[in-house]
Amino acid sequence: MRPCYCKSGLLFSQCCEPILKVEVVAQTALTLMKSRYSAYCLGDVNYLQATTHDHIWSDEELKMIQDWADNSFWQHLEIVNSSEDRVEFKAYYIYEGKQHVHHEKSVFVKVNDMWKYVDGEILEDKIDFLRNEKCICQSGLKYKRCCFLKIKA
Numbered sequence: 524m525r526p527c528y529c530k531s532g533l534l535f536s537q538c539c540e541p542i543l544k545v546e547v548v549a550q551t552a553l554t555l556m557k558s559r560y561s562a563y564c565l566g567d568v569n570y571l572q573a574t575t576h577d578h579i580w581s582d583e584e585l586k587m588i589q590d591w592a593d594n595s596f597w598q599h600l601e602i603v604n605s606s607e608d609r610v611e612f613k614a615y616y617i618y619e620g621k622q623h624v625h626h627e628k629s630v631f632v633k634v635n636d637m638w639k640y641v642d643g644e645i646l647e648d649k650i651d652f653l654r655n656e657k658c659i660c661q662s663g664l665k666y667k668r669c670c671f672l673k674i675k676a
C-alpha cells in the first residue's frame with residue numbers, strides 16, 4: 524500500500540507497478556514517462572533499456588545510469604507539459620550531497636503499440652530551494668528539516 528514513486532497520487536500497485544512488471548502496456552507517452560521515473564527510483568535499469576527506442580546501451584552507459592539511479596535520492600517528478608508524443612518534466616533529486624533538477628523535453632514514439640523513449644532536450648535550470656519553504660518531496664516538512672539534511676556543504 525505504498526504511494527506511487529511517480530507522485531501521481533495513486534497507489535504504486537495501481538499505477539506504475541503493473542507497467543514495470545509488463546503486465547499492462549503504458550497507454551500514453553506520459554504514462555510511460557512516469558513509469559520510467561519510477562524505474563529510476565527503483566534502479567530498474569532493465570526496464571529503462573527496454574523502453575528506450577533504437578539504442579542499445581554500452582556497458583559503460585549501463586553502469587552510469589545504474590549509478591545515477593541507485594545513488595540518487597529521487598524527491599519529486601513535476602510534469603511541466605505533455606502532448607501525444609512529448610513530455611516536458613522536471614525530476615528533482617539529490618546526488619552526491621547536492622540538490623539537482625533534471626529538466627527535459629522528451630520525445631517518444633509508438634512502435635508496435637508500445638511507447639518508447641527516443642531522446643530529449645535537456646534544459647539548464649538553476650535550483651535554489653528556500654530552507655523555510657515546504658520541501659519539494661511533499662513530505663509536508665520544511666526543506667531545512669527534510670531533504671536539505673542530505674545536502675553536504
Ligand SMILES: [Zn+2]
Nearest residue numbers: 527529538539
Ligand atoms: Zn506511478
Ligand SMILES: [Zn+2]
Nearest residue numbers: 658660669670
Ligand atoms: Zn524532502
